[in-house]
Amino acid sequence: DAEITQSPRHKITETGRQVTLACHQTWNHNNMFWYRQDLGHGLRLIHYSYGVQDTNKGEVSDGYSVSRSNTEDLPLTLESAASSQTSVYFCASSEVSLAYNEQFFGPGTRLTVL
Amino acid sequence: AQSVTQLDSQVPVFEEAPVELRCNYSSSVSVYLFWYVQYPNQGLQLLLKYLSGSTLVKGINGFEAEFNKSQTSFHLRKPSVHISDTAEYFCAVSDQAAAGNKLTFGGGTRVLVKP
Numbered sequence: 001d002a003e004i005t006q007s008p009r010h011k012i013t014e015t016g017r018q019v020t021l022a023c024h025q026t027w028n029h030n031n032m033f034w035y036r037q038d039l040g041h042g043l044r045l046i047h048y049s050y051g052v053q054d055t056n057k058g059e060v061s062d063g064y065s066v067s068r069s070n071t072e073d074l075p076l077t078l079e080s081a082a083s084s085q086t087s088v089y090f091c092a093s094s095e096v097s098l099a100y101n102e103q104f105f106g107p108g109t110r111l112t113v114l
Numbered sequence: 115a116q117s118v119t120q121l122d123s124q125v126p127v128f129e130e131a132p133v134e135l136r137c138n139y140s141s142s143v144s145v146y147l148f149w150y151v152q153y154p155n156q157g158l159q160l161l162l163k164y165l166s167g168s169t170l171v172k173g174i175n176g177f178e179a180e181f182n183k184s185q186t187s188f189h190l191r192k193p194s195v196h197i198s199d200t201a202e203y204f205c206a207v208s209d210q211a212a213a214g215n216k217l218t219f220g221g222g223t224r225v226l227v228k229p
Contacts, residue, residue: 004157031215040123042204042219043158050214058216090157094215100146100165100208101215105157 002027006091006106014114019078021109023091031094032074033103034058034066036087043090049074081113116141116207118220126226127195135190135223137205145207147188148217149179152202161203164188175199200227 004025013019023032030051035043045058047066055066063085065077078085088110092103121136139145146165150158162173169181179190188205205220 033216035219040221042118042120042221043217044219045216048214048216092158098215100163100210102148102160102163103158103215103217105150105159107155107157 004091004093004104004106006089006109008109009107010110012112012114013081015081015083017081019081019111021076021078021089021091021111023074023076023106024072025091025093025104025106026072027093027095027104028071029093029095029104030071031096031101031103032068033092033094034064034074034076035090035092036060036085037090037108038087046076046089047074078111081111083113085111086113087111116143116145116209116218118205118207118218120203120205120220120223122223123221124224124226126228128228129197130194132191132193133195133199133225135203135205135225137188137190137220139186139188139205139207139220141186141207141209143212144210146210147179147181148206148208149173149177149188149190150204150206150219152204152222154201158204161190195225195227197227197229199225201225 033048034046049068091106148163149161206217
């Protein structure tokens with residue numbers, strides 16, 4: 001069955017370190033998204049991609065970067081981790097770029113920055 | 115730009131009782147409306163969505179939602195909840211006219227179903 005996976009599921013790191021969170025989908029979806037989930041804020045969009053070599057900033061992109069070299073993967077990099085980036089991170093994908101399309105979510109990565 | 119407000123951060127409810135989760139949105143453009151559910155330690159999954167037509171939308175697991183354009187609301191209801199409905203529920207919108215399908219989420223409502 002097609003799926004979307006994230007790794008690691010849990011990560012503890014130190015302030016200032018570079019961290020990369022992996023997202024891999026086997027749906028063959030063009031669109032991929034990264035969100036962070038914080039209590040009281042719901043999910044907020046970090047970065048998104050509508051295809052290979054396409055990346056765009058979301059509403060909370062500062063301190064994060066993504067690259068899209070193939071259809072299946074959209075890794076999220078924290079260049080220099082900060083305590084404010086302690087959060088749960090979700091990756092999602094969708095088939096086409098239509099506003100009514102459902103997004104499919106991965107299981108999340110819980111990141112703690114000490 | 116859009117914003118979504120979920121008026122209740124937590125809703126405790128007894129098993130077999132009805133529940134209503136409130137969602138209001140603000141947007142200068144026409145939007146599509148969604149409810150997603152997140153079970154403990156899992157990602158989000160779609161419960162239902164409103165695109166057009168009938169303002170009452172039925173979703174999975176006995177949930178339904180009603181779109182009210184004049185009140186810019188999209189409240190979610192279930193007439194009788196089960197223990198398994200314990201989860202966090204998110205209301206979300208997307209801009210109908212925008213390229214792509216970015217979602218703007220509300221802050222979420224945690225539902226705790228008590229026996």
